[in-house]
Amino acid sequence: MKELHSFAWYAARISPKLPKKAFKPVPGRLWGGLAYLLIVIAGFLTIGLFSLNPFIYLAIAIVLGTSFAAMGFLGHEILHGTVVRKPWLRDLLGAIAFWPLSTGPRLWRKWHNLTHHVHTQKEDHDPDSWPTLERLSKTKILSWIYRLPQGFRAFVSFCSLTVMFSLHSAKMFTAYIKEFNPKHQPSVWMQFILPWVFWISLLFIMGPFKWFFAFLLPLFIANAIVMGYISTNHRLNPITEVNDPLANSLTVTVPKWVDVLHFNFSYHTEHHLFPGMSSKYYPLVKEHIKSMWPERYHEMPIGKALVALWKTPRIYYEGNKLIDPRQGHVYETLGHGLDISNITFNKLDKEDTLVRIIKKSKAKIGKVVKEE
Template sequence: MKELHTFGWYAARIKPHLPKEAFKPVPARLWGGLAYLLVTVAGFLAIGLFDLHVVLNVLIACVLGASFAAMGFLGHEILHGTVVRKGWLRDLLGAIAFFPLSTGPSLWRKWHNLTHHVHTQDDENDPDSWPTLEKMLKQPFFRWVYRIPLPVRAFFSFCSLAIQFSAHSAKMFGVYIKEFNVKKRPKVWLELILPWATWISILFILGPIKWFFAFLLPLLIANFIVMSYISTNHRLNPLVPVNDPLANSLTVTVPKWVDVLHFNFSYHTEHHLFPGMSSKFYPLVKEHIKKMWPDRYHEMPMIKAMIALWKTPRLYFQGNELVDPRKGALYGSLGNGLDPARIMARSSMLKQETEVSDEFVNKESNDKTI
């Protein structure tokens, strides 16, 4: 692994080359949010007021799901303070944008801004990092999961993208609620309860079938879209002792029109260098990164990144490798031997592979004996 640098080290070298307006909020981004909000309201009204054919309901649900996801991307940008700077307005707009995903602004800033960004791909402190072999061996359920063949695991892992954001958000609420000041906890609870109370109320208004098309199916679609990005952000990258965005983050490429619809969410390395900058300027940041550190920067087409996720296990071994403990098969990570065009287990690590497999099997045997 190359020498690691902090995100501040990179940012200090790029900042002099960027225009001053790149560091100012861009409230015009709210027009896109308004468009998605109007589409969402129209979709709910269409499903609620008319008895449409199931095919039309499914199509509307797809549009709603895409809108939920895009509003979440805008909410992410808003809560980083890149759209408006006033705290109360930032939180209000962020709450509206994240309302379909039922994630409160206070929780999001604590979990994402103040923890994930500060400790990205840190084994102990990043709430979004995937576990190491050592941690997995201490959890009987996950040891059972990792006995399933990798292709089967990959299939169910991709299916679970449809619920992962909502599930992880609920988990993060449980993790962080006690860290909020006692006086602020009622507000954090309200930000959790209000969206779900709204969606459950709509269930009784619309009935279960229309509610499925108006909310539940769109929520599953939104989860899948959001997690397709989030799962490629870091899961092919190594765990690192230094928060180096060029080592621990991946930028994916999508068609330009998708970037427009998703507020440039694909530019993830750029985001970790300048989280307080509007994503409108990330293409410019990308140009400078590729000029200054072309050998460090990681980017690939979204589909290619998803295929790489399918073909590799989601478990770390010694920080910079991915391991399938069922066979003791080791795979590189980005910057550490992983070639997305030709993914295969390393054949030169036979001794380590045997040790990994033996540790996994021995742990299982010991548990059965006990």
């Protein structure tokens, strides 16, 4: 049986082992951002000013897409205050970094910093969490989706990664705009509208064909890269009553050169322990976690994590399980029996039909898991 602990509990035990510089901003990360910005500008100019073979445009689009994603990773770090601390400069640089993904700094800090990090894996409060079976029974579109075969759902879900970040960002804008102080709402609106005004203006300047390669295709690529990480962050982990990053978060592993290009975005458990620390020091945090709580820590290659996502449903059942309600197949989660090398399921007994499950109380269906 594993007792859950808050991220502050872990941080308090690791902090004394870390160098003081690990808790200071690292403005040197901006050099990487500048490099990506120059690459993006060069790509736009090349596509806009020259008539080239479409395959050359395609190659440039791939570079632009990977640059858009990397700028988003740096923007994530900037808006956590780990690069610069002055609020106006933090928001300005964060706005530039998130410009390709059209996400404003005020919205991101409200949605990600102040809500997702505080309420990680809590169904009613985490804007990035996946639903329980009870919520499925109350949402017509979800109920319809989960009547489709698992393989088809997985295919559509993975295809949707190419647009999911942009769609979710727009959803978060509509969800949170009214929660901002009225005097701040105009700036939130401007931060949401201005990037799209810029990108639509670029459409009229370049024309549809070149705009597709300069922005639309790179946006699809950037969404896929960003969501390739985000989709593995928590979706194989259980719902937890206590915000315990070692229980509800997953670190994925990628080649070292990818970590360099992506500002160590793969270190997600470490990020939830120290969101105010530059990701430059997350490898050191990881060493301490694995030496102190090796049995609690979850990590796997990103490829295996994505395969596990393909093979499992995204509806929670009794907090620490995942269920495919169409077939009554129940899968375990990380820390509760999920073996990614041999993903299996248990089938519900006939008496536990979907109708019977849906009628159970919220406390029974959506309950959080305190311990295994």
